[in-house]
Amino acid sequence: MAKRANSELAEPRFKIHRSEMQRCERRWARGIVLALVGWIFALSMAYAQAMKAPPGGAPPQTQSAEPAESSAQARAELQAGTDLTRRGLLEEAIPHLLAAQSAGLAPYAVSVNLGICYVGLRRYKEAIATLNSAHSLGFNTAAIDNLLTQAYLGDGQGSAALLAFQEAVALTPKDEKLYDFVADACTDHHDLALGLKVAELGLLQLPNSPRLHYERALFLAQLDRLEEARPEFDRAAQLDPESYIASLALVQKDLYEDKLAEATRRLREVVRAGHRDYRTLSLLGTVLMHEGAAPGDPDFAEAQSALEESERENSGYSATQIALGKIYIMEDRFGEAADHLEIARRLEPANPSIYTSLARAYQKLGDRDKARLADAELARILAEKKSNAAAPAP
Numbered sequence: 001m002a003k004r005a006n007s008e009l010a011e012p013r014f015k016i017h018r019s020e021m022q023r024c025e026r027r028w029a030r031g032i033v034l035a036l037v038g039w040i041f042a043l044s045m046a047y048a049q050a051m052k053a054p055p056g057g058a059p060p061q062t063q064s065a066e067p068a069e070s071s072a073q074a075r076a077e078l079q080a081g082t083d084l085t086r087r088g089l090l091e092e093a094i095p096h097l098l099a100a101q102s103a104g105l106a107p108y109a110v111s112v113n114l115g116i117c118y119v120g121l122r123r124y125k126e127a128i129a130t131l132n133s134a135h136s137l138g139f140n141t142a143a144i145d146n147l148l149t150q151a152y153l154g155d156g157q158g159s160a161a162l163l164a165f166q167e168a169v170a171l172t173p174k175d176e177k178l179y180d181f182v183a184d185a186c187t188d189h190h191d192l193a194l195g196l197k198v199a200e201l202g203l204l205q206l207p208n209s210p211r212l213h214y215e216r217a218l219f220l221a222q223l224d225r226l227e228e229a230r231p232e233f234d235r236a237a238q239l240d241p242e243s244y245i246a247s248l249a250l251v252q253k254d255l256y257e258d259k260l261a262e263a264t265r266r267l268r269e270v271v272r273a274g275h276r277d278y279r280t281l282s283l284l285g286t287v288l289m290h291e292g293a294a295p296g297d298p299d300f301a302e303a304q305s306a307l308e309e310s311e312r313e314n315s316g317y318s319a320t321q322i323a324l325g326k327i328y329i330m331e332d333r334f335g336e337a338a339d340h341l342e343i344a345r346r347l348e349p350a351n352p353s354i355y356t357s358l359a360r361a362y363q364k365l366g367d368r369d370k371a372r373l374a375d376a377e378l379a380r381i382l383a384e385k386k387s388n389a390a391a392p393a394p
Contacts (some may be wrong), residue, residue: 074103082113090117108139115147119154127151142172149182153189162194166201173205176212183215188316190348195219210239214249221256229256244275251283260291271306281310282320289323295331303327311340318347325357334364352381 081096094117101110111134118127131148145168152161165182172178179202186195199216206212217232236249247270254263267284285307293299304327310320321344328337338361344354355378362371 071103074100074105077103078105078110082109085113085116088120090120093117107137108134108141111137111139112143112147115144115151119147119150122154124151124154128155140167140171142168142175142178145171146178146181150185153185153191153194158191158194161191162197165198169201169205176202176206176209178202179206179212180215183219187218190350192219192222196223208239210236210243210245210249213239214245214252217249218252221252226256244270244273247275248280255287260287263287264291276309278310278313278317278320281306281313282317282323285310285327286319286323289326300327300330315343316347318344318351321347322351322354322357325354325361329357329361329364332364334361337361338365350381352378352385355381 077096078100081093081100084090084093084096093113097110097114097117100106101114111130114130115127115134118124118130127147128151131144131151134144135148145164148164149161149168152158152164168178168182179198183195183198183202186192186198196216196219199212199219202209202212203216213232214236217229217236220226220229220232230253233249233253237246240246247266251263251266251270254260254266264284264287267280267287270280271284285303285305288299288303288306291299293303303323307320307324307327310317311324315321321340325337325341325344328334328340338358341354341358341361344351345358348354355374359371359374359378362368362374
């Protein structure tokens with residue numbers, strides 16, 4: 001029984017020309033699946049084992065295995081959907097999983113796989129409906145709650161996301177990856193206050209986690225609480241001095257203290273050591289540009305290469321798209337610049353740094369209407385920020 005349940009769960013290895021936009025979205029969706037690999041699979045193995053021999057007797061009827069009368073066709077649909085989900089082909093997986101769902105086959109496996117697909121494709125309302133339905137059937141697992149947290153974050157429901165996250169914590173309080181995944185989702189959806197709360201809840205359970213001290217420091221710094229962030233960066237580095245997290249913590253501290261040369265040196269060491277994840281590469285490219293790299297310089301070529309590799313790994317990271325837009329403007333590649341900046345605008349529409357570059361790209365392309373729209377949007381965002389800053393505290 002457990003073996004079959006495991007095989008039916010995907011191992012979640014969790015403007016513009018429309019064809020290019022779709023390619024970017026597919027790459028982003030695959031990144032979401034890849035980011036969760038192993039974690040949900042491990043939880044699902046434990047869950048399947050618990051359902052095989054739960055403490056205190058037989059499992060609840062709602063958590064029973066797939067019906068004996070399920071057809072071979074339904075099993076084939078579930079297997080096809082699971083395989084496609086594992087490969088990051090989320091849109092293609094959904095019809096197969098829905099067919100298995102309609103047949104009443106393996107409701108837990110179907111719910112997890114559909115949840116992965118909907119979250120990866122940013123179809124958050126469908127993810128919420130699917131995952132809440134699984135809850136109503138008695139499937140209360142950390143994997144379900146993790147996905148539900150990310151779906152609520154994507155849908156702008158911060159309070160509901162926190163409740164789902166707290167349910168996941170109650171089930172697996174010492175699982176560092178749970179806090180890490182949700183903190184990343186808070187960063188991606190720009191909910192810094194919730195991200196800080198996630199990191200702090202994690203530190204109550206895992207007070208010596210370098211990663212969670214690092215996450216807390218990042219959220220504090222982004223919330224302009226730099227004096228509180230500095231000792232957290234130091235703590236992350238002290239807990240595991242030779243680690244990747246220690247290097248990143250010191251890099252971020254250098255950046256917030258305007259020590260760009262030292263940050264660049266550390267980042268190059270990290271990348272040479274093999275840590276070529278999309279965020280580190282994006283940070284390296286961005287820092288090199290801030291140091292004044294210009295077309296024709298070796299540093300400029302290094303920055304461009306790092307950013308392009310970051311974008312290939314995860315095209316849904318807005319910082320990379322913004323930096324690439326700026327690099328391509330510097331190279332007079334204005335059409336490509338506008339493409340990347342439009343992706344950034346869709347990912348992070350309230351970021352004012354996008355619109356100045358976007359207006360310039362459209363001006364150079366001769367599209368004055370789009371340039372004016374970008375300028376107008378920038379003015380609106382800045383006026384709103386000024387208004388919010390001037391508003392009296394409640």
